[in-house]
Amino acid sequence: MAGIRGKAAALIGASGFGDRMRDLLRQAPALFADEIPARAAGGLRYVHLACTRYLTLMHTGDRSGDAIDAGQVLPGYAGVIVRDGYHGYSHLTGALHAWCAAHLLRDLKGLHDAEPGAQEWAAKMACLLLHARDTAAAARRAGQDTFGPAVLDDLVTCYRAVAADGLWTNLTRYTATARDARAIARRFQRYEDMILRFATRPDLDIFTNDLASYCTSCGGWEVRRGTGRPGGCRAGGFSVAGGSDILPWRAGAPGFAVGVAAA
Numbered sequence: 001m002a003g004i005r006g007k008a009a010a011l012i013g014a015s016g017f018g019d020r021m022r023d024l025l026r027q028a029p030a031l032f033a034d035e036i037p038a039r040a041a042g043g044l045r046y047v048h049l050a051c052t053r054y055l056t057l058m059h060t061g062d063r064s065g066d067a068i069d070a071g072q073v074l075p076g077y078a079g080v081i082v083r084d085g086y087h088g089y090s091h092l093t094g095a096l097h098a099w100c101a102a103h104l105l106r107d108l109k110g111l112h113d114a115e116p117g118a119q120e121w122a123a124k125m126a127c128l129l130l131h132a133r134d135t136a137a138a139a140r141r142a143g144q145d146t147f148g149p150a151v152l153d154d155l156v157t158c159y160r161a162v163a164a165d166g167l168w169t170n171l172t173r174y175t176a177t178a179r180d181a182r183a184i185a186r187r188f189q190r191y192e193d194m195i196l197r198f199a200t201r202p203d204l205d206i207f208t209n210d211l212a213s214y215c216t217s218c219g220g221w222e223v224r225r226g227t228g229r230p231g232g233c234r235a236g237g238f239s240v241a242g243g244s245d246i247l248p249w250r251a252g253a254p255g256f257a258v259g260v261a262a263a
Contacts, residue, residue: 021057025073028052030080030098032209033089035063050074065091080197082209085187098197101129102208107184114177121166122181125188128158136202145203155199156192163188 012018025031035046038060045060050073061067065088069075074092082098083089089097108122132155139147147155166185170178188195198207 018057021055022071022073025050025052025055025057026077028055028079030082030204030206031073031077033068033074033081033083034209035068035086035088063088065089068092080201080204080206082206084209085191096197096201097194098201098206099191099194100209101133101195101198102210104188104195105129111177111181111184115175118169118173119166119177119181121162121169121185125159125162125166128155128162132196132199133207136198136207137205139202140205145201147199147202152199156196159188159192159196163192 030052032051033049035048037044038047039045040047040060046063046067047058047060048068048071049056049058050071051057057071057073059071061070063086068088074081074089074095077092077095080096080098081089081092082100084100084103105126108126111119111122112126135147135151135155139145146152163185166181167189170181170185193200198204
């Protein structure tokens with residue numbers, strides 16, 4: 001099977017299909033990126049991926065910035081890159097970056113599950129992100145490319161207050177969870193622009209990089225509100241069910257073309 005994949009990759013490369021895929025991907029206003037370990041060429045490598053809803057290009061390499069660039073899509077790209085917090089993408093300064101909110105929700109859930117009483121701020125932040133996601137989706141459906149100034153100001157004010165509360169609550173606590181909570185609260189403060197990119201660009205559906213993660217993993221997350229009802233979220237509880245950091249596949253989702261570059 002590995003030999004067949006290698007031959008297929010070589011044929012795709014020789015046909016010019018990969019070059020056309022790269023051209024189309026670089027024209028997209030937003031790209032979803034991910035990397036995951038896998039066996040290739042007789043050893044452990046990383047599968048790197050850049051995709052849109054309809055196009056996916058994969059190549060293998062190590063986890064360095066040079067390996068990310070070897071896909072010949074992200075270097076020089078000037079749109080929005082939706083990704084996790086891995087620092088290997090930080091050299092791509094020509095693009096705006098958006099932090100995948102599914103990863104953030106997973107971390108917030110971990111804090112709240114460990115100390116429900118002490119980490120109330122984590123549930124509040126999760127609810128705030130979900131509310132902002134729904135607000136962005138509504139704006140997109142209405143054809144709006146920005147939030148109203150008052151809406152965005154309120155969101156940012158609440159966001160900063162909850163992040164500050166998370167840090168303050170855990171400053172003088174010395175449990176392992178409190179240490180993690182301080183790091184996560186500081187992440188929300190330091191990377192505010194990246195984390196709220198989906199809200200400052202509601203014209204783009206960039207809340208998560210679930211498209212990229214779906215291509216590099218087999219599971220699926222389902223984010224459920226604390227009340228278990230659509231639209232209902234209460235401070236104090238939320239749940240994330242499943243086995244990955246992506247949203248589950250849904251019937252009727254569009255197909256997409258996939259290109260695999262030779263290792």
